[in-house]
Amino acid sequence: MVGPKKKGLVFRYLFAIVLLLIMIYPYIYMVLNSFADWSQVDKKFFPTEYSLKSWEWLLGGGESVIPRPWINAFFNSFLVSAGSTILMMVSAVMVSYALAKIQFKGRDTVNNVILFQMFFPAIILLIPTFLVIQKVGMYDSYWGMILPKAMSLWAVFMYTNFFKAIPDTFIEAAKLDGASELQIMFKIVLPMSKSITTVIFLFLFMERWTELLWDMLVAKSDNMLTLNVLLSQMFGPYGGYPGPMYAASVLLTLPIIIIFLLFAKKFREGMQFTLK
Amino acid sequence: MSKNQGWLGWLFASPYLLYAIIFFLLPLVWSLFLSVTDWNLISPTYSFVGIDNYTAALKSQGVQSAFFVTFKFMAVFVPLVIAFSIIVALIVQGLPRFKGLFLIGFFLPYLASGVVSSLIVKGILSYNSPLNEFLRGFGIDINWLGSPFAALFVVALIIAWKFTGYYALILTSGFESISKDVYEAALIDGVTPWQRFWKITFPLLYPALFTVLILSIGVTFGIFTEVYQLTGGGPNFATNTWQMEIFTKAFSNLQAGYASAIAIIASIVTFIAIYIIRKLLELWGKRNGWT
Numbered sequence: 280m281v282g283p284k285k286k287g288l289v290f291r292y293l294f295a296i297v298l299l300l301i302m303i304y305p306y307i308y309m310v311l312n313s314f315a316d317w318s319q320v321d322k323k324f325f326p327t328e329y330s331l332k333s334w335e336w337l338l339g340g341g342e343s344v345i346p347r348p349w350i351n352a353f354f355n356s357f358l359v360s361a362g363s364t365i366l367m368m369v370s371a372v373m374v375s376y377a378l379a380k381i382q383f384k385g386r387d388t389v390n391n392v393i394l395f396q397m398f399f400p401a402i403i404l405l406i407p408t409f410l411v412i413q414k415v416g417m418y419d420s421y422w423g424m425i426l427p428k429a430m431s432l433w434a435v436f437m438y439t440n441f442f443k444a445i446p447d448t449f450i451e452a453a454k455l456d457g458a459s460e461l462q463i464m465f466k467i468v469l470p471m472s473k474s475i476t477t478v479i480f481l482f483l484f485m486e487r488w489t490e491l492l493w494d495m496l497v498a499k500s501d502n503m504l505t506l507n508v509l510l511s512q513m514f515g516p517y518g519g520y521p522g523p524m525y526a527a528s529v530l531l532t533l534p535i536i537i538i539f540l541l542f543a544k545k546f547r548e549g550m551q552f553t554l555k
Numbered sequence: 556m557s558k559n560q561g562w563l564g565w566l567f568a569s570p571y572l573l574y575a576i577i578f579f580l581l582p583l584v585w586s587l588f589l590s591v592t593d594w595n596l597i598s599p600t601y602s603f604v605g606i607d608n609y610t611a612a613l614k615s616q617g618v619q620s621a622f623f624v625t626f627k628f629m630a631v632f633v634p635l636v637i638a639f640s641i642i643v644a645l646i647v648q649g650l651p652r653f654k655g656l657f658l659i660g661f662f663l664p665y666l667a668s669g670v671v672s673s674l675i676v677k678g679i680l681s682y683n684s685p686l687n688e689f690l691r692g693f694g695i696d697i698n699w700l701g702s703p704f705a706a707l708f709v710v711a712l713i714i715a716w717k718f719t720g721y722y723a724l725i726l727t728s729g730f731e732s733i734s735k736d737v738y739e740a741a742l743i744d745g746v747t748p749w750q751r752f753w754k755i756t757f758p759l760l761y762p763a764l765f766t767v768l769i770l771s772i773g774v775t776f777g778i779f780t781e782v783y784q785l786t787g788g789g790p791n792f793a794t795n796t797w798q799m800e801i802f803t804k805a806f807s808n809l810q811a812g813y814a815s816a817i818a819i820i821a822s823i824v825t826f827i828a829i830y831i832i833r834k835l836l837e838l839w840g841k842r843n844g845w846t
Contacts, residue, residue, distance in 0.1 A: 288651070295646050299660045302643075302719070305675045306663065312678065321678045324685045370570035383564025393571065396579055400776070400822035402798060406589065406805050406815055407582035430574040460563060489668035491780045492798070496806065511670045511784060521678060528671040535666045543659050550724060 306532070313525035320521040333522035337530065345501045348509060349527060356506040356531075359424045359494070360487040366429035367483050368476070375438030376464055380450060390439075397432045409496050419499040428487060434479050437553060441475045442468060477542050478549035485535050506531050589815035596811040608816035618817055620792035621800040622824060624707070628796070629775040632711040636771050637764070639715055640722035647723065648730045658727065661720035669780030672713050677785060680709065700786055703793030710781045710794055714774065722767045729763025730756075761845035765836060772832055776825045797821040 300307075308324075313333050315326035320333075337349050345351065377383070378390055408427050417423035445468060453463050469476070494505045504512070510531060514524040539546070565572075590608055594601035612618045647657045664672075679686050680699040690697065700706050737759070741751050757764075779798035782788060788795035788803065801821065805814035 291646070291649050295650060295657055298643070298646060299657060302661055302716070303663055305667075305672065305679070305716070308679065309671070309675050321681050321684050370574070373567045374571045377564045377567030381564040381567060383561045383568075386564060386568075389568050389571065392575065396575065398826075399579075400825040402777070402801060402825070403586050403818045403822040404579065404582040405801065406811055406818060407585035408578055410585065411577065411582060427578050430570065430578075435571070460567075485666055489666075489670075491668070491670055491783070492802065507668050507670050510668075510674070514674055521681075524674055525678070528674055531668055532666065532671055536663065539663075539666055540659075544655075547655050547659070551728065 309525050309528050309532070312522065313529045315522065315525075317522045320525070333526040336520070336523045337526040348501065348504075349506070349530060351502055352504050352506040352509040353530060355421075355498075355503060356488060357534075359421060359505055360484055362421065362425040363428045363487045364480065364484045366425065367431040367434055367487075368480060370430045371434035371438050371479070372464070372469070374435050375442050376460075376468065378435070378439045379442035380445075380447075380468070381460070393432055393435060397436065405492075412497060418497060419503055420497075421503075423497040424494050424505070427493065428490070431479075431483055434483060437475065437479055438472070441472055441552070445471055474545050474549035475552055476549075477545040478553055481539060481542055481546055484538065488531075488535050586815050586818060589812050590819050591816075592812040594812040596805065596809040601812065604812070608813045609820065612813065612817050612820055616792060617795060617800045617804065618820065620795045621797045621817075621821070624793070624795050625775055625778075625797060625824075625828075627707055628711055628778060629772060631708060632715055632775055633768070633771050635711060636715040636718050636722060637767065639719040640726055640767065643719055643723035644726035644730060647727060654727075658720070658724055661723055663720065664717050665721045667717060669713075669717075670784055672717060673781045673784035676709060676713055701790055703790055706786050706790060706794050710778070710785060713781050713785075714778065718771065718774065722771065725767055725770075726760065726763050729760045758843070758845045761840055765840060768836060769833060772829065776829070797825070 311326050312320050314329045316328040316330045317332055319326040319328055412418055412423045449467055450463055453467055491507050494508050498504050498508055510527050591603055592601045593604045643661050647654055697705055699709055737755055741755055778796045782794050782796055782799050786794045788799045801814050801818050804810045
């Protein structure tokens with residue numbers, strides 16, 4: 280009875296591992312090719328000769344007018360993504376707290392407007408939002424990349440649902456002890472929301488980190504480009520340098536994977552709540 | 556709660572109000588205004604052209620292709636990603652241990668930037684790539700990004716690769732709600748695995764599947780990065796999505812007025828299409844007694 284069952288289990292795990300390897304093969308291909316000798320890039324499923332030439336190219340000059348363009352772009356990406364994500368988190372917590380836990384006239388209206396905007400196709404806003412940024416002089420600036428992405432309605436929606444599930448009695452009790460609304464938010468509500476905060480943070484940060492269209496429109500100067508935009512421009516339709524292209528791809532992908540794996544456990548917990 | 560909290564509520568909600576005025580209402584009105592002008596994004600002057608932009612747009616190959624390409628993407632991408640994510644979810648569900656670890660592993664493609672995945676795929680599909688050499692060994696020689704259907708398929712596949720793990724995660728939470736008793740009862744009744752999937756697993760999975768369907772259909776209306784990076788909308792408009800069309804017209808051809816009209820058409824089409832598909836899905840689920 281135990282024998283065949285165990286065999287089936289081994290087979291299942293093997294199958295799952297093979298499938299997982301196929302799924303992450305593009306990443307493996309990317310990493311191997313970034314270290315491959317230039318004569319072997321895109322020539323073998325698993326390169327046999329390796330060199331650091333691609334990485335030297337990337338971290339050195341890398342065919343650009345400004346010194347160390349890739350390090351600079353990495354810094355830009357980080358600044359823009361961190362700035363945007365922090366603002367999205369702070370604004371979402373504030374607005375959701377108001378919608379879920381403060382009673383005020385017009386709350387339902389605000390709620391309905393947010394829902395309406397959420398289901399509104401955002402493509403219509405692209406051109407005029409660009410014009411708004413241009414008119415206020417934020418074209419080719421960090422703020423121009425950050426501010427239009429300083430608020431996430433999805434995050435507001437998620438937090439509002441979560442905060443609503445926190446019993447009012449906690450908050451009433453704290454109020455009787457003389458706690459202010461801000462104290463309640465930071466000392467009671469937020470500590471209870473750790474796992475959902477992790478989920479929202481990860482989704483927002485990785486979405487911002489991999490944004491192309493908006494940053495491409497706003498960033499103009501060579502020293503303002505984000506990593507994703509530089510990667511897209513440098514290795515566009517006619518781009519050469521396949522080796523460095525893979526190295527740059529690793530540079531873009533690695534940080535987000537590390538951040539994700541660091542929070543993976545909390546992420547799983549949080550996802551279980553959000554999917555209920 | 557006390558009544559003098561009115562100002563406090565508005566204070567906490569103020570980030571949204573500010574944001575909605577500057578980045579929603581103002582652009583919305585501006586967009587409608589632009590769509591009836593011939594403004595070229597740079598010139599200080601412009602003139603009103605009435606509904607000319609709309610009539611020209613509806614007749615243009617760009618807009619017509621965007622309309623159909625979106626549905627073609629839907630027809631390829633949605634079945635692909637649904638099949639992949641169900642397979643992944645079923646496999647992970649069959650593992651007694653390390654379920655979480657595998658789910659995290661399958662989720663990793665979701666972290667890839669569209670630019671990165673497109674560049675990798677471009678490398679994998681380049682003429683002398685190992686894959687193409689391998690296929691030529693069997694006499695198969697495909698110009699992946701040069702033929703209309705193959706290009707569309709490649710882009711759909713990249714996006715399906717990205718979303719599979721995420722959707723599998725949603726589906727596994729659906730599986731977890733299916734109780735073991737139902738399965739055991741079915742086993743006793745001598746139901747085949749095929750029947751078991753369609754008669755038991757599928758209906759119980761339907762709520763989670765509905766979420767995944769709606770999400771994946773939404774994705775098809777917003778495809779840009781992969782197309783921009785790989786095909787530029789080609790060959791011959793075969794992968795020209797709404798976003799690609801609007802981007803090209805507004806920022807490459809500098810036809811801001813005309814592109815605004817396209818954006819408005821795109822929004823209306825998107826809104827109506829998603830609404831109808833959603834209703835149909837709900838009806839389908841109800842008729843079969845799944846919801």
